[in-house]
Amino acid sequence: MEFGIFTVGDLTPDPTTGRTPTEAERIKSMVRIAEHTEQAGLDVLAVGEHHNPPFVAPGNPPVMLANIAARTTNLQLSTSTTLITTNDPVRIAEDYSMLQHLADGRVDLMMGRGNTGPVYPWFGYDIREGIDLAVEHYHLLRRLWREEIVNWSGKFRSPLQSFTSTPRPLDGVAPFVWHGSIRSPEIAEQAAFYGDGFFHNNIFWPLSHTAQMVNLYRRRFEHHGHGRADQAYVGLGGQVFMRENSQDAVREFRPYFDEAPVYGHGPSLEEFMRDTPLTVGSPQQVIERYATMADHVGDYQRQLFLIDHAGLPLKSVLEQIDILGEQVVPALRKEFAARRPEGVPDHAPTHAELVAEGPDSRHRLVVPARTVEDSTEKEEVTS
Known part of the structure; x- marks a missing residue:
């Protein structure tokens, strides 16, 4: 099981001090x-992509990731x-191949459509064609x-005529790709069609919805012949804030939540x-909560936590990472390893x-259909 941190790079005032960090x-x-x-x-660090305030997450994530x-x-x-x-x-092909070489292969990507509507016209596109753009661009x-x-x-x-992208992928192998989506069954289908990973960043959604999306992806992964449904690659998002005493955690985090x-x-x-x-609570409460995630979506491969947001000071963020590394993640690794069926990747x-x-x-260079083929499966996932 992989555990890590993802950041969206928001530039938010600390509500307890009123101070906003500089971009630098x-x-x-x-x-x-x-x-x-x-x-x-921990295993993974993921960086977001935004092109507008209040975010400083890079419009070109490979620059930051190369530094890291x-x-x-x-x-x-x-x-x-x-x-x-x-x-x-x-x-994308050129930047992430370059990053592969610089990082000795320690690179994968999460493809998504973003959550900022105006970004489409800024780059000359129409948001109403978002799904078609995702399908065509990823195929290319x-x-x-x-x-x-x-x-x-x-x-x-x-x-493109007789075009060669350079540098070529490290060792001739492209990075592994996750497809991130919260509510679009077409993206779950795209991930399943290619045998790629599916990441449901469920930080704003009930687990019932997350389970519907993940189960759709799993069924389609098996339908396309990539393995059993329980062998599909699934990642989830999460959010935590911890102190040894749960009341202290709630008291400290509440102003950040209320003003986020x-x-x-x-x-x-x-x-x-x-x-x-x-x-928001004690490390044990986080362990107990996240140990049950697989009961809803099946045994999965990657759990990322959003920690550095809402104006939390760096000191608090680093303390949260320490608690994850010292108390939470070791317990969750043990829990997930004990329950994982044979043949399911960790x-x-x-x-x-x-x-x-x-x-x-697992590669087929054919453009998938925009929609899920089985109409009964379509009806199970709502926006």
Whole structure:
């Protein structure tokens, strides 16, 4: 089981002091968080992509991830998300192949459509074509990584003639890809069609909805012949804040929750903890809550936590990572290992494992249908 941290890079005032960090402070704090994530014994650090305030998360995540790669040894580097809709697939292919080389293969990506509507016209696209963009752009990206010479034409970018993306992927093997989606069955289908991973960032959603999306992906993964449904690659998002005494955790975190741009001035902290995976309390409460996630979605491979948000000071964030590394993650690793059925992977494929499989395993260069084929499955997942 892989555990890690993901950051969206929000630049938010600390509600207890009123101070907002500078952009330089926030960016450097994200690098420090990555270093500390590795030191604490966690596995993954994922960086988001935004192009607008109040975020400083890079519009070009490979720049930050390359810096982190130079400062770490074992940490798996990922994104949360790479905008497959508004980025040029040629640029994605080149940037992340370069990052692969710099990081000695410690790279995977999470493809997504983002949560900021205006980003589409900023880059010359129409948000109403978001699904079609995700399908076409990802199909082209796969070809750029897997074919030396690409001849291609499509709807959303200029044609390519005898084009070779450089540098080529490290060892001739593309990075492993997750497809991130909260409510679009078409994206779950896309992940299943290619045999890729599916990441449900369920930080704002009840587990009943998360289970529907993940189970849809699992069924379609098996339908497309990539293995049993329980062998599909699943990742989940999460949010926690911990102190040894649960009352202290609630008292300290409440002002950050109440004023957070993403959920402040809405449901109460207690309501949000009841209805979503947000867990504010003792380390044991977090262990007990997250140990049950597999009861809803099956045994999964990656759990990422959002820690550095809502204006929390860096000191508090690093303390949370220490608690995860010292108390929570070891207990969860043991819990998940004990229950995992034989033949179900405990992590996403590493670069070395993908090299051993060969570049053509589980790959079909055919554009999938936009919608799920089985109409009964369509009805099970609602927006």
